[in-house]
Amino acid sequence: MAFESLSPQLTELPGAVPAWRADASAAELPDICQVVKDQGGRLAALWGTDEQDRGEGYALNLVLAKPEGILWLKSALPVDRLQYPDLSPIFYPAQRMQRAARDLLGIDAEAADRRPWLRHAAWQETDRPLRREAAGATVYDQGGNDYAFVSVIGDGVHEIPVGPVHAGTIEPGHFRFSIVGEKVLRLEEHLGYTHKGVDKRFQGMALAEGAKLAGRVSGDSTVAYAWAFSMAAESIAGVTPPERALWLRALMLERERVANHLGDLGYLGNDGGLAFGLAQFMRLKEDVLRLNEKLFGHRYLMDRIVPGGVACDLARGGIEAIVAECGALEREVRLLKDIYDDHPGLQDRFLTCGRLTPNTASKLGVIGLAGRASSQAWDARAQAAPAPYDVLGVRMKTHKNGDVAARVIMRFDEIFESLRLIRAVTERIAPGEIALPLASAPAGRMGLGWIEGWRGESMVALDLDANGSIRSCHAHDPSWQNWPALAFAVNGNIVPDFPLINKSFNLSYSGCDL
Amino acid sequence: MYQLLKQIVSVGIKTEAPPQTDEALRVVSQRLKQEILGMFAGSLAIRHVDAGSCNGCELEIHMLNNPYYNIEGLGIKFVASPRHADLLLVTGPVSRNMEEALKRTYDAVPEPKLVVAVGDCGCSGGIFGESYASCGRIANVIAVDVAVPGCPPTPTALMQGILTAISAAGRNHA
Numbered sequence: 001m002a003f004e005s006l007s008p009q010l011t012e013l014p015g016a017v018p019a020w021r022a023d024a025s026a027a028e029l030p031d032i033c034q035v036v037k038d039q040g041g042r043l044a045a046l047w048g049t050d051e052q053d054r055g056e057g058y059a060l061n062l063v064l065a066k067p068e069g070i071l072w073l074k075s076a077l078p079v080d081r082l083q084y085p086d087l088s089p090i091f092y093p094a095q096r097m098q099r100a101a102r103d104l105l106g107i108d109a110e111a112a113d114r115r116p117w118l119r120h121a122a123w124q125e126t127d128r129p130l131r132r133e134a135a136g137a138t139v140y141d142q143g144g145n146d147y148a149f150v151s152v153i154g155d156g157v158h159e160i161p162v163g164p165v166h167a168g169t170i171e172p173g174h175f176r177f178s179i180v181g182e183k184v185l186r187l188e189e190h191l192g193y194t195h196k197g198v199d200k201r202f203q204g205m206a207l208a209e210g211a212k213l214a215g216r217v218s219g220d221s222t223v224a225y226a227w228a229f230s231m232a233a234e235s236i237a238g239v240t241p242p243e244r245a246l247w248l249r250a251l252m253l254e255r256e257r258v259a260n261h262l263g264d265l266g267y268l269g270n271d272g273g274l275a276f277g278l279a280q281f282m283r284l285k286e287d288v289l290r291l292n293e294k295l296f297g298h299r300y301l302m303d304r305i306v307p308g309g310v311a312c313d314l315a316r317g318g319i320e321a322i323v324a325e326c327g328a329l330e331r332e333v334r335l336l337k338d339i340y341d342d343h344p345g346l347q348d349r350f351l352t353c354g355r356l357t358p359n360t361a362s363k364l365g366v367i368g369l370a371g372r373a374s375s376q377a378w379d380a381r382a383q384a385a386p387a388p389y390d391v392l393g394v395r396m397k398t399h400k401n402g403d404v405a406a407r408v409i410m411r412f413d414e415i416f417e418s419l420r421l422i423r424a425v426t427e428r429i430a431p432g433e434i435a436l437p438l439a440s441a442p443a444g445r446m447g448l449g450w451i452e453g454w455r456g457e458s459m460v461a462l463d464l465d466a467n468g469s470i471r472s473c474h475a476h477d478p479s480w481q482n483w484p485a486l487a488f489a490v491n492g493n494i495v496p497d498f499p500l501i502n503k504s505f506n507l508s509y510s511g512c513d514l
Numbered sequence: 515m516y517q518l519l520k521q522i523v524s525v526g527i528k529t530e531a532p533p534q535t536d537e538a539l540r541v542v543s544q545r546l547k548q549e550i551l552g553m554f555a556g557s558l559a560i561r562h563v564d565a566g567s568c569n570g571c572e573l574e575i576h577m578l579n580n581p582y583y584n585i586e587g588l589g590i591k592f593v594a595s596p597r598h599a600d601l602l603l604v605t606g607p608v609s610r611n612m613e614e615a616l617k618r619t620y621d622a623v624p625e626p627k628l629v630v631a632v633g634d635c636g637c638s639g640g641i642f643g644e645s646y647a648s649c650g651r652i653a654n655v656i657a658v659d660v661a662v663p664g665c666p667p668t669p670t671a672l673m674q675g676i677l678t679a680i681s682a683a684g685r686n687h688a
């Protein structure tokens with residue numbers, strides 16, 4: 001067992017991934033976190049919940065991850081004591097998550113940084129929109145929005161503010177560059193612009209509706225989130241989806257990965273000055289989306305994974321079409337990879353640009369594709385290996401250079417690996433049921449879902465009430481961990497390289513603004 | 515270089531015919547004169563604004579520029595500043611944190627201007643609805659000419675919406 005050396009009483013959560021639950025007092029948290037860290041573990045997620053409906057005040061929730069599994073720790077915070085120890089000295093990514101929990105619920109890590117994170121002007125410091133007594137439809141009086149950016153002072157230093165509306169077709173956020181000449185001394189990110197109140201929205205939803213909302217936490221990872229949500233619901237209900245449903249889920253998740261990587265490779269070529277790459281890769285991506293539409297009825301596979309299984313079976317001739325597509329993609333992507341590899345102008349832009357060293361990546365707790373490009377060997381498909389990945393056997397790759405070039409190579413490698421996995425699925429999938437009904441779950445049960453999407457791990461923590469509707473649900477995006485790393489990777493580079501470096505990470509705004 | 519040229523030639527031209535306009539997408543009757551629309555057709559500058567979407571709609575907006583849809587081939591291009599734009603293509607429910615930025619972006623677009631709201635969220639607030647954090651549909655914050663439903667709308671539906679916004683039909687001649 002992954003966490004047996006810890007003091008709290010562990011309860012194993014049934015389901016697709018090795019997961020445990022435990023309660024711990026706030027005072028115990030730093031020691032527990034330190035032990036997990038010393039054993040090679042890390043912080044996967046941190047958020048707050050209102051437990052007043054159970055007469056228990058509030059709670060701080062942590063999910064800690066080790067390659068062998070995850071642990072959901074809940075720490076009760078009585079109404080008259082909303083403080084808990086700052087965990088960011090142990091786990092760097094805790095910083096922003098702690099600030100977000102404070103903005104929404106008023107629970108406070110008493111960290112040195114007192115600035116809000118998700119709260120801009122839509123509510124005031126004294127408002128707690130995620131508390132149960134606050135109606136979801138409340139519109140608060142506007143607060144101020146003067147965010148105190150850290151200023152860099154010195155000869156010739158000046159600032160460039162960018163956003164929230166950016167020059168390209170991307171999500172909104174604010175970047176504050178402190179520069180000398182064209183060199184970036186510091187990048188500060190201010191996000192939260194797409195905060196839509198997702199945690200609040202989940203409350204009271206039926207499972208089917210919740211799965212849809214989870215699939216819209218970050219639209220480019222809709223398959224990953226719908227799977228994570230369903231996995232959590234199935235854990236609570238004690239249901240294992242039929243085998244065919246699991247194969248179809250893996251098929252969809254790998255198609256999502258391939259589609260996103262193709263798009264990114266196109267844009268990376270374009271940002272590096274090779275428009276040819278954009279035209280070619282976007283054509284290939286469009287082909288994948290069109291086949292999705294034909295076989296599954298949706299270009300991005302939204303709402304195709306549901307609690308209990310999948311919503312639609314593969315259309316007739318689907319397997320043959322997918323096998324043919326794999327062959328064509330393999331051929332075309334290899335050819336384009338040769339062109340990228342042999343293009344001196346492009347390689348000149350990619351190599352050594354936006355370097356995140358393995359050492360920094362490890363200190364920051366970077367995960368997902370960007371982490372693997374900096375030697376951080378985390379991939380929930382390869383490690384926790386929820387079915388059917390336990391049978392498929394994902395061959396995780398890592399790279400140690402941590403520059404744009406490494407993140408490009410990771411994408412090529414992962415496309416080829418996904419094509420291999422897709423072929424393996426087509427060889428093994430057999431006719432059968434595609435969904436099972438979820439029996440009403442016992443009240444007060446909690447479930448976790450954890451799956452490696454194309455960007456990194458998507459996690460969903462679900463808690464149902466006595467009627468089987470959602471009491472609370474929290475979705476966690478890997479971008480929480482990786483946004484701070486972007487700021488480190490940009491340091492010392494020139495401003496005009498920022499779009500390329502940013503694209504090479506391609507992090508989600510919506511996924512962590514929630 | 516040889517490989518690159520060979521690839522361009524062997525793939526050939528993939529662009530498909532654009533869709534027809536659809537009056538059902540129009541929210542308010544066409545406010546612009548025929549002469550102005552005539553100038554937009556063939557040279558329309560679009561500024562995209564994500565006012566709080568899940569990023570799904572953005573994926574399809576990106577696809578407008580792929581070789582199949584090739585929206586630039588119709589003289590429609592995306593520009594980097596609202597000050598260069600004729601039309602705002604807005605996604606999302608409008609998050610309250612983006613409300614001010616959306617209004618300012620709208621104000622920065624020179625007259626005459628058009629707004630196309632994108633996606634179920636842009637049309638109605640979608641699954642996010644209205645809440646402490648979300649203002650709901652785009653029309654709750656700025657004036658909208660054409661609204662394109664879908665989650666996300668396909669590139670063809672988006673093109674149809676944009677072309678409808680610059681077509682003369684549905685103009686109020688009063």
Ligand code: SF4
Nearest residue numbers: 568570633634635665
């Ligand atoms: S319409 Fe759908 S794809 Fe577009 S922002 Fe809303 S949820 Fe996302």
